Amino acid sequence: MAANGEQQSTTKPPPAPSPLRNSKFYQSNMRILVTGGAGFIGSHLVDRLMGNGKNEVIVVDNYFTGSKDNLRKWIGHPRFEIIRHDVTEPLLVEVDQIYHLACPASPIFYKHNPVKTIKTNVMGTLNMLGLAKRVGARILLTSTSEVYGDPLVHPQPESYWGNVNPIGVRSCYDEGKRVAETLMFDYHRQHGIEIRVARIFNTYGPRMNIDDGRVVSNFIAQALRDEPLTVQAPGTQTRSFCYVSDMVDGLVKLMEGEHTGPINLGNPGEFTMLELAETVRKLINPNVKISMVENTPDDPRQRKPDITKAKELLGWEPKIKLREGLPLMEEDFRLRLGVPKKE
Numbered sequence: 074m075a076a077n078g079e080q081q082s083t084t085k086p087p088p089a090p091s092p093l094r095n096s097k098f099y100q101s102n103m104r105i106l107v108t109g110g111a112g113f114i115g116s117h118l119v120d121r122l123m124g125n126g127k128n129e130v131i132v133v134d135n136y137f138t139g140s141k142d143n144l145r146k147w148i149g150h151p152r153f154e155i156i157r158h159d160v161t162e163p164l165l166v167e168v169d170q171i172y173h174l175a176c177p178a179s180p181i182f183y184k185h186n187p188v189k190t191i192k193t194n195v196m197g198t199l200n201m202l203g204l205a206k207r208v209g210a211r212i213l214l215t216s217t218s219e220v221y222g223d224p225l226v227h228p229q230p231e232s233y234w235g236n237v238n239p240i241g242v243r244s245c246y247d248e249g250k251r252v253a254e255t256l257m258f259d260y261h262r263q264h265g266i267e268i269r270v271a272r273i274f275n276t277y278g279p280r281m282n283i284d285d286g287r288v289v290s291n292f293i294a295q296a297l298r299d300e301p302l303t304v305q306a307p308g309t310q311t312r313s314f315c316y317v318s319d320m321v322d323g324l325v326k327l328m329e330g331e332h333t334g335p336i337n338l339g340n341p342g343e344f345t346m347l348e349l350a351e352t353v354r355k356l357i358n359p360n361v362k363i364s365m366v367e368n369t370p371d372d373p374r375q376r377k378p379d380i381t382k383a384k385e386l387l388g389w390e391p392k393i394k395l396r397e398g399l400p401l402m403e404e405d406f407r408l409r410l411g412v413p414k415k416e
């Protein structure tokens with residue numbers, strides 16, 4: 074281990090990138106693959122990558138939770154391509170960078186077909202690492218705060234190994250992402266692949282599926298529909314919510330920087346679910362009720378990122394506070410649900 078806690082590559086140099094990169098007539102545009110690019114975070118990342126006016130972006134998605142609608146503005150653009158493909162099957166494309174996001178992230182979706190979830194994490198990551206090795210691409214994995222399980226250390230630094238139930242209903246995702254991280258580091262050590270590992274904490278913003286099932290989208294949709302906000306018991310469990318544009322900044326900085334990670338990306342502002350419900354109620358609909366409902370097994374009791382590494386190594390920290398981000402998401406949900414703001 075190096076002094077900063079990162080794993081060092083012990084063997085081969087990285088595979089050579091395409092000869093085009095070193096040729097006299099160098100292509101200035103990067104070819105970037107985004108798996109899960111039609112999803113919530115993926116589509117915001119695509120906007121950022123396309124926005125620099127040079128990159129060519131290829132999206133791969135099986136549309137289980139993603140939607141072409143999220144990419145509407147890029148469809149037909151000469152530097153943009155979209156492929157309906159499931160990452161559990163191999164893929165061959167010539168690219169320079171791979172952002173590997175593909176996997177359902179909301180507990181109700183990842184628990185819906187747990188065998189498929191773990192296959193996506195394990196075989197999907199193997200396939201993308203195989204592609205990175207073959208074409209000499211740098212690959213970034215979006216891992217998750219769920220690798221810390223129900224954490225006994227608070228806040229969670231990257232050096233914490235976690236407290237995960239290996240046979241619980243969440244393990245298809247938690248353990249799946251843990252294996253995905255292992256595969257990333259094994260390919261790095263054994264084959265010299267250039268890797269980047271981000272551990273993403275709860276993220277929210279426009280384009281989340283309205284019936285995604287995660288807490289911020291649930292509360293906003295419920296407040297707009299005049300339905301009670303469903304706080305899962307005990308309501309004192311905490312989460313830290315990062316606005317999606319901050320998250321995308323962090324992902325791009327990690328990919329472009331020199332550090333393999335793992336690096337936590339999240340907003341350290343910590344709230345109980347009851348506090349979140351109160352905030353949403355005050356902001357959107359003061360008449361709405363809060364109802365306490367049953368929780369699901371193994372729900373982490375506390376979660377807050379230690380972002381010292383992200384600050385020091387990437388010069389990144391989130392800018393948007395929950396109170397600033399929620400209204401932006403409210404606006405998007407109002408449009409999609411057809412609920413105009415009352416004067």
Ligand SMILES: O=C(O)[C@H]1O[C@H](OP(=O)(O)OP(=O)(O)OC[C@H]2O[C@@H](n3ccc(=O)[nH]c3=O)[C@H](O)[C@@H]2O)[C@H](O)[C@@H](O)[C@@H]1O
Pocket residue numbers: 178179180217218219246273274275276286287288289291292303304305306310311312346368369372373
């Ligand atoms: O939002 C995310 O980015 C994260 O969402 C999930 O993690 P989790 O923290 O369980 O997300 P939620 O389903 O939004 O639950 C957060 C908390 O809110 C509570 N909750 C959820 C839904 C609801 O209607 N009411 C409610 O009180 C849950 O009990 C839990 O304590 C995923 O497992 C993570 O991979 C993902 O990074």
